[in-house]
Amino acid sequence: MSETVTFPPLMTGEAAGSGQDPFDLACQKAELGVDAGLVVYDLGTDVLRAALVLAPEVPLAKAMAMLPVCGLGFQNALGALAPPEVAVHLDWDGGLLINGARCGSLRIAASTDAPDAQPDWLVVGLDLPLWPAGDGGDTPDQTALYAEGCADVAAPRLLESWTRHCLHWINRWDEGELKALHTEWRGLAHGIGEDRQQAGLSGTFLGVDEDFGMLLRDDTTTHLIPLTTVLVQD
Known part of the structure; x- marks a missing residue:
């Protein structure tokens, strides 16, 4: 597609070249010092693929909040463009669900994996299938945007909306509105109260701590799984 995409103030856009993964390209540019x-x-x-370069001025453990922040941005963006009956939920590790089925994901990388270190850069990527691959009946738990009543949602407009809503939540996070962020995210979170396996552990997903670490309860104790465990490694 060659449609013009307009980004909000403080953001600039760059189309990836043919065959380039926007997430990998954004990480490379961030490593070289792009703003x-x-x-x-x-x-x-x-498919719609995009990646946002960020530079939170806090330790990585707290900067990981950018993953749920961008998840909220996606839900708000699609909610503004899709029919009202389309439901979006967010998985703890970045998975996206539309009408109960998996539909793409968010992923996150940073210049460091040390929780107490302030990263030089952080990149959040969005991967969203627009059309199903093959026969959707083969993978009933997987879907695509246009298979869920969203055929009128143009990918360029969704990308614009996602960046605007991400910026809105980034600003609220930066202003210390953590309670609002947690409240909004919990209302969209998938699987709270259900059994789950994560990071080699099994238990009931109770919720998250202040830094969005997963609280996983087994028969004997409650484990805290930091959100840094979902970082994409080089």
């Missing part, structure tokens, strides 16, 4: 606010994107015919 925060760059959005690298690919508006393919069957």
Whole structure:
């Protein structure tokens, strides 16, 4: 697609070249010192991929909040464009669900994996299938945007909306509105109260701590799984 995409103030866009993964490209540019606010994107015919470069001035453990922040941004963005009956939920590790089925994901990388270190950069990527791959009946737990009543949602407009809503939540997070962030996220979180396996542990997903670490309760104790465990490693 060659449609013009307009980004909010403080953000700039760059289309990825053919065959380039916007997430990998954004990480490379961040490593070379590009300014925060760059959005690298690919508006393919069957998938929307984008990555946002950030530079939170806090330790990584707290900066990981950018994953749920961008998840809220996605739900708000699609909610503004899709029919009202379309339901979006967010998995703790970045998975996206539309009408109860898996539909793409968010992923996150940073310049460091040390929780107490302030990262030089952080990148959040969005991968969203627009059209199903093959026969959707083969994978009933997987879906695509246009298979869920969202055929009128143009990918460029969704990308614009996602960046605007991400910026809104980033600003609220930066202003210390953590309670609002947690409240909104918990209302969209998938699987709280259900059994789950994560990081080699099994138990009931109770919720998250102040830094969005997973609280997983087994028969004897409650484990805290830091959100840093979902970082994409080089």
